Amino acid sequence: MENTIESTQPLKRSKEEIRQHIDRWQQSGKNKKLFCLENNLNYLTFCGWTNPKKKKENISDESEFVPLKIMDAPSTLFAEIHLADGTKVYLHQSVPALYLRSLIR
Numbered sequence: 001m002e003n004t005i006e007s008t009q010p011l012k013r014s015k016e017e018i019r020q021h022i023d024r025w026q027q028s029g030k031n032k033k034l035f036c037l038e039n040n041l042n043y044l045t046f047c048g049w050t051n052p053k054k055k056k057e058n059i060s061d062e063s064e065f066v067p068l069k070i071m072d073a074p075s076t077l078f079a080e081i082h083l084a085d086g087t088k089v090y091l092h093q094s095v096p097a098l099y100l101r102s103l104i105r
Helices: 015-028 032-038 043-050 097-104
Strands: 079-082 088-091
Touching: 015 032, 015 043, 032 043, 079 097
Parallel strands: none
Antiparallel strands: 079 088
């Protein structure tokens, strides 16, 4: 007897095949996991087909950084917070209570 190992190379599907699978899934009314099981499709691959990553807009190819305009801080101090570890937080305008809560946690 000869032992053979089957290749686990992923299938390359055309855009048309992918579109057909997505259309059949949408018409089926089934959730993605069940549809993939019934149609012998990889669930994570199918999720990639149906939830493509959003493309970044207005960012140059050279860098992930975007220009930031820093405005002068107001000259008046709204609040000064002294935390137990000695950290001081200066606020120059009012902020929501939830924001303050997140600072002291």
